[in-house]
Amino acid sequence: MRRARWFGVLFAVVILLVGGLASVVRGQPESRVPRFITDDEGRALILHGLNTASSAKSTPDAMPDLSEDDVEREYRDMGTNFVRFLIQWRAVEPRPGEYDEDYLDKVAERVSWYEKRGYHVMLDMHQDLYGPGVTAKGDVGNGAPRWATETDGLPVSAQEQWELYYLEPGVVRAFDNFWGAASDATLMRHYAKAWGEVADRFADADAVLGYDLMNEPWGGSVQGAAFESGPLAELYRLSIDEIRDVDADSWIFLEPQAVGVNWGLPSALPAVDDPRRGENRIAFAPHLYPLPMDLGDDYATVKGEVDAAMTTWSDNVLRTAQRLDAPVVLGEFGLDATRPGALDYVESVADLADATGMGWSYWSNDPGGWGPYDEDGKASPLVKTLDRAYPRAVAGTPTAIDSDADSLTLTFRGDPDVKAPTEIYLPRGFGDGGELDCDGCQSDWDADRRVLSVATVADDEQHTITVTAK
Ligand SMILES: CN(C)c1ccc(C(=O)NC[C@H]2N[C@H](CO)[C@@H](O)[C@@H]2O)cc1
Numbered sequence: 001m002r003r004a005r006w007f008g009v010l011f012a013v014v015i016l017l018v019g020g021l022a023s024v025v026r027g028q029p030e031s032r033v034p035r036f037i038t039d040d041e042g043r044a045l046i047l048h049g050l051n052t053a054s055s056a057k058s059t060p061d062a063m064p065d066l067s068e069d070d071v072e073r074e075y076r077d078m079g080t081n082f083v084r085f086l087i088q089w090r091a092v093e094p095r096p097g098e099y100d101e102d103y104l105d106k107v108a109e110r111v112s113w114y115e116k117r118g119y120h121v122m123l124d125m126h127q128d129l130y131g132p133g134v135t136a137k138g139d140v141g142n143g144a145p146r147w148a149t150e151t152d153g154l155p156v157s158a159q160e161q162w163e164l165y166y167l168e169p170g171v172v173r174a175f176d177n178f179w180g181a182a183s184d185a186t187l188m189r190h191y192a193k194a195w196g197e198v199a200d201r202f203a204d205a206d207a208v209l210g211y212d213l214m215n216e217p218w219g220g221s222v223q224g225a226a227f228e229s230g231p232l233a234e235l236y237r238l239s240i241d242e243i244r245d246v247d248a249d250s251w252i253f254l255e256p257q258a259v260g261v262n263w264g265l266p267s268a269l270p271a272v273d274d275p276r277r278g279e280n281r282i283a284f285a286p287h288l289y290p291l292p293m294d295l296g297d298d299y300a301t302v303k304g305e306v307d308a309a310m311t312t313w314s315d316n317v318l319r320t321a322q323r324l325d326a327p328v329v330l331g332e333f334g335l336d337a338t339r340p341g342a343l344d345y346v347e348s349v350a351d352l353a354d355a356t357g358m359g360w361s362y363w364s365n366d367p368g369g370w371g372p373y374d375e376d377g378k379a380s381p382l383v384k385t386l387d388r389a390y391p392r393a394v395a396g397t398p399t400a401i402d403s404d405a406d407s408l409t410l411t412f413r414g415d416p417d418v419k420a421p422t423e424i425y426l427p428r429g430f431g432d433g434g435e436l437d438c439d440g441c442q443s444d445w446d447a448d449r450r451v452l453s454v455a456t457v458a459d460d461e462q463h464t465i466t467v468t469a470k
Contacts, residue, residue, distance in 0.1 A: 029318040033357040036397065037209065037251055037283060037327045039120075041420035043393035044412075046401070047120060047209075047329055047359030048350075048386075048425075049082030050074065054366045057126065057142035062091035063106055065366075068113040074365065075117050077379060078372065078387045079425040079450055083114055084212065084331055084361040086126040090145040092194045099197045108201065115207035118449075122253060122285075122329070122361070123198060124212040125191075129165050130174040140165055141174075143215070148187050150177040166218055166259075175220030179231035188235050196242030203247035210251030212285055212331060213239050216258035225268035228257055236272050240282075248276050253285035253329060256320065263291040264313035267320045284321050287332040287363075288313055288349065300341030307348070314352055328356070334363030334370050337382040346385045354390070354401040362386060387427040389467070395422045395456040396463070406431045407468045414457035421453040424467060431469020441465040 036044035053064035064086065074080055091103045107123070114121050127143025134141045134149060134156050151170035159165050166172075178187045195211065202208040213236055219227030236254055243252060252274070256267030267286070274280035290309040292302040299306055321328045333349050335342050346362070353360045367375045372383045389408040391401060395418040400411040408424060426436070427450070436445055440463065442455040457463050 029315050030322055031318070031356065032399070033318065033321050033328045034325055035327045036357065036394075037329075037359070039393055039420075040206075041393075042415065042418040043395055043420055043422070044398055045081075045120065045209075045359070045393055046357075046391050046398065047082035047361070048078075048388075048390055048392075049080045049084060049119070049359075049361040050078075050372070050386075051084045051086065051124075051332060051334075051361050051364035053086060054364050056086040056088065057128065061106065062088040062103065064110070066110065070365075071113045071117060071119075074372075075119075077383050079427060080386070081118060081392045081425070082120050082122070082209075082329075082359060082361060084122045084124050085110065085114075086124050086215075087198070089125060089127070089143055089148070089191060089194055090131060092125075092198060093190065094145060096147055096190065097193075099194070101201075104198065104201045108205070111202070111205055111207055115205070119207060120209040121205075121207045122209055122212050122331075123202065124215055124331070125195065125198075126215040128216065129162075129171055130178070130218075134165075134168075134171050134174050141171070144174075144178070148178070148190060149174050150187075152177070172220045175218055176222075179220060179222065179227075179235075185234070185238070188231070188238055191235065192238035192242045195239045196246055199243040199247040199250065203250065208250060210253055210281070210283070211243060212253040212255065214255060215331075216262075216287065217255060218259065219257060223257070223259075228268045229270050232257065233270050233272060240272065240274065244275050249281065251281045251283050251327075253283045253331070254324070254326075255285050255287070255331065258287060261316075262287045262289040263294065264309045264316060266316040269320060269324070271324045280325070282324060282326055283329060284317070284324055284326040285329050285331040286313075286317050286320075288330055289333070293335060293345075298340045298342070299335070299345040300339075303341065303344075306345065310348065310352060314356055317358075318356060328358040330358050330360040332363040333360065336369045337371075337380060337385075338369045343381060343385045346382065350386075350388060354403065357398060357401075384427075384429070387429075389424065389426050389430055391422060391424045392451070393420070393423045395420060395454075396460075399462065400464075405429065407466060409464065409466045411462065411464045413462055414459050416458050416460060418456060421455055422465075424452040424454060426450055426452060426467065426469075434469035437468050437470050439466040439468070443467075 055065040129141035131141045131144030132138030133146035154169035156168040156170035261267045290306045292305045389403040396412040396415040398412045402409045444453045
C-alpha cells in the first residue's frame with residue numbers, strides 16, 4: 001500500500017480509537033433532531049438537494065457551470081427543494097475591504113433560478129486547502145483570496161492524495177496565520193465582514209434560507225476541541241455578529257472540523273449565541289464521508305463497517321445538535337456512484353436522514369461519476385436514487401418519515417397555528433403512477449410539480465398519514 005495510504009490508515013486508526021472511546025463513554029443521544037428549520041408559514045422543512053457546484057472552486061468568476069435549464073432539469077428529475085450553493089471569499093472580497101457587487105449580482109441571478117422553482121438556497125462560503133494562493137499556480141486550494149494567504153514561503157509539495165496537502169507546511173501556515181494572525185484577528189475579521197456584505201445583499205431574498213459559514217474548517221496546527229472551541233467558535237461569533245447587523249432572520253449553519261468528524265468522531269463545537277430577537281436560528285451542518293470508503297473501499301465490500309460508522313456518526317451528530325439545540329442539514333455526502341454498492345449507500349444515507357429528521361445535500365451535481373449526470377448530460381442511475389418521496393414542508397413537527405417506491409408514511413404532531421398545507425413530493429415512478437390514495441388526510445395533487453398538498457389538522461395531536469398509489 002502506498003506510503004500515503006499507510007499514513008491515512010494510521011491517522012485514522014489513532015483518531016478512531018480516541019474518538020471511539022469518547023463516544024462510547026457518552027451515553028445514548030436522542031434518536032431525532034431537536035428542532036426543525038421552518039418556513040415563513042411555520043412549516044417544518046425537510047430539505048433534499050445537491051451541492052452546486054465544485055466547478056465554482058476554479059472558474060475565474062467563481063460561478064458554477066450551471067444554466068437555468070439545469071435547475072429546471074434537476075427539479076423535473078429529482079424533485080429537490082434545496083441547494084447548497086458554493087460561493088468564494090476570493091470573489092466576494094478580491095482586494096482587502098473591497099467587495100465585488102458584480103459577483104454578488106451573478107450569485108443573485110442564480111438564486112433567482114432556484115427561487116422561481118420554490119427552492120431554499122444555502123450559501124456556502126466554500127474553501128478547500130485554504131485558497132489558490134497556497135501555490136504559485138493556484139491549482140491546489142480554493143476559497144480565500146491571495147491577499148489573505150500568508151504561507152510565509154513555506155513549501156507545498158505535490159501530493160498524490162489531495163487530502164495530504166492539508167499537512168503541507170505552507171498550507172498549515174496559511175491556516176495558522178488566518179486563525180491567529182496578529183492579536184486582533186485581522187484576517188478573521190475580514191472574513192466575517194465579507195459575510196456581512198453577503199448577508200446585506202441577500203437578507204431580503206426569499207429563497208436564501210441561510211449561510212454556511214465555512215466549508216470543512218481545518219485548524220492547521222491547532223486541532224480537535226482546542227480548534228473547535230477556540231478559533232473556530234471565535235470566527236463563527238465574529239461572522240454571526242456581522243450577519244446579524246444586517247440580517248435578523250436568515251439561518252446560520254455551523255460546520256464542525258472536517259477531519260475525523262466527517263468519519264463519525266464527535267465534534268466539540270460549543271453552542272454559539274445568536275443575538276437575534278426570538279428563537280436562535282443556528283443550525284448544525286456536518287458532512288458524512290465514512291473512512292473505509294474514504295480509503296478507497298466500495299460500499300459493497302465494507303458495508304458492515306460503513307453502516308457501523310454511520311450509526312456512530314449519527315449518534316455523535318445528534319449529540320452535538322442537542323448541545324447546540326440546532327436543526328441539522330447534512331451538507332455533504334457522496335461518492336463515485338458508479339462503484340459497486342454505491343446507490344445502496346446513497347439510499348442508506350437518505351433513509352438515515354428520514355429516520356433522524358436531517359435535511360441533506362448530495363455532493364455534488366458536477367458532471368461525472370459522482371454526479372447525477374455524465375459529461376454528455378446523460379442521467380445516471382443516481383437520479384432515480386435521489387428522486388424519492390419526501391414531505392417537503394410539514395404543518396407541525398415530523399416525528400417519523402418512512403418511504404419506499406410505493407408508499408410514504410408521515411407521522412407528525414399537528415400545529416393549529418400553521419395554516420399552510422403539508423406538502424409531499426412524489427417521484428414520477430411512485431407506485432407505478434397509479435391513482436393516489438392518501439389515508440388519513442384530505443389532499444390535492446399538483447401533477448406539474450408532483451406535490452401532494454395535505455390539509456392541515458386543527459390540533460396538536462399526533463397524526464399519521466400514508467400515501468400510496470393504487
Ligand atoms: C485532512 N482534511 C482536513 C480533510 C480530509 C478529507 C476531507 C474530505 O474528504 N472532504 C470530503 C469532500 N468535501 C470536499 C468539498 O467540501 C470535497 O472536495 C471532498 O471530496 C476534507 C478535509
